[in-house]
Amino acid sequence: MKVGFIGTGSMGGLLIDAFLSSGALAPGEVLAANRSQDRLLQLQKRHPGISICSNGETAAKSDILFICVKPLQFKQLTDEIATYLRSDQIVVSITSPVQLYHLESALPSKIAKVIPSITHCVNSGTSLCIFGSRLHNKDRLLLLQLLSFIGVPEEIPESHTRIASDFSSCGPAFLSYFLERWIEAAVESTGIDEALISRLAGEMLLGTGKLLTEGSFTPQELQERVAVRGGITAEALNHLRSSLEGVFERLITTTHGKYDEDVEKLDELFGHHSGIAQSPLDR
Template sequence: MKVGIIGTGNMGTILISAFMESLAVRPSDLMIINRTARKAEALKVQYPGLNVGKSNSEVASFSDIIFLCVKPLEYHALIETIAPYLTSEKLIVSITSPISVEQLEEVSPCSVARVIPSVTNRAFSGASLMTYGKRCTPTQKKNLKKLMSKISTPIEIDQSITRVASDLSSVGPAFFSYLLQAYIDSAVKETAISKEQATQLASEMIIGMGKLLEKEIYTLPTLLQKVCVKGGVTGEALKVFDAELGPLFNNVIKRTHEKYKEDCEAVEQQFTRQY
């Protein structure tokens, strides 16, 4: 199975590195391309044997599965360019949430799927969100799921929960990195601990917490119960959370959905205008 990746920005590079280092794809079976050629060439130096395409059309012609790792408003021009090479046996995979598989099916002659990866996939961990188009064959679904299983836990989702699922799995690492960094900064400001040591302790904590959940030793509720001893320090701290957290995450989700709606409307206008 030959894989193509068009676009080597943050997420495209994560997919390339994860596929290479997990041995999910042999270097000779992967072809990549980027608008800035030196970025793609640098990845070839890092992963000898992979192919750098000379054009998007060459990548499309080479590949059985083609990951489109470009910005949402760049999709229409890209698909227009590679459409002559998208035979019925090929599968294009979008990694962006504002574009639905239905929209891509309207303008593509081949099968379509969407995979929303996460930065955690770089460590062969976390979820990848899967949505299949109607033309996807059982074999194509099986091959795509097998590929993503090498670097993630594939979870099939409905279009209606795309944004909130992305908030939890794909954007979540940014949210909680921000919160953890704020926690570290406050510890340094309020006590004598160094930033280096506070960062080490917090990092080890979050890694250990992840392992407890991964091994199903505790769930989130039972983990809370184990740490929060009645009348103890943790309980007093959680009272502060109850008092001050308020509707923070409600507002976060509302804002991400507002932005998602804006992006979807921009994409809809473009697809309608172009096609």
């Protein structure tokens, strides 16, 4: 099986690294194309045996083709590669605002959307899977099996792409920001070694994730278990509740607003008068 990647930047390169390091793919099965030749040469140096190709060659030779470019670059790219693709190939977008109907109207292939996560670097986290109408069950199973090497694939409806991505894909950045500010305050207030407190925070986050995924705890149950009534944790939780009032609602409004804006721009580029991916916030 040949798996191609057009776009080997931050997330495209991460996927290639993860698939190869996990054993999901061998270097000889990977085709890569990118606007920057230097980036491709660095990738080939890291993984001897992968094939560096043009966009058209990558499209033509791939059984599964991952498109890993920015949203507004999709139309130009699909125009370029459409004639190289066949109906038996699977084309996967990793860009959330690009809708299935955009690609199914522009390409002859089977279409899927997969939203990966930086956590795949350590073979963890969830990859969100949205499958187009042309995929057969064997195609779904093929993609799910491939993605299972680098994390936990989860099939979702396309209407939930944005809110699910807030957690699986954006979540590491949001939680890292929270920890960064907390660590900065701890170092400034107490003088504790930053490397030490950062390790403690990382291990805490890892253990908390396991409690939520393997320990049958809900977030509320975890709070109740740790925060003894009248104790230090309970007092601090009360402070957090009042300080963060409305923050998460505004966060969701912000991510959905940017997503809807990008979908509208893509609708214009692909010649669609109105999108079907209406935000739940607008219903």
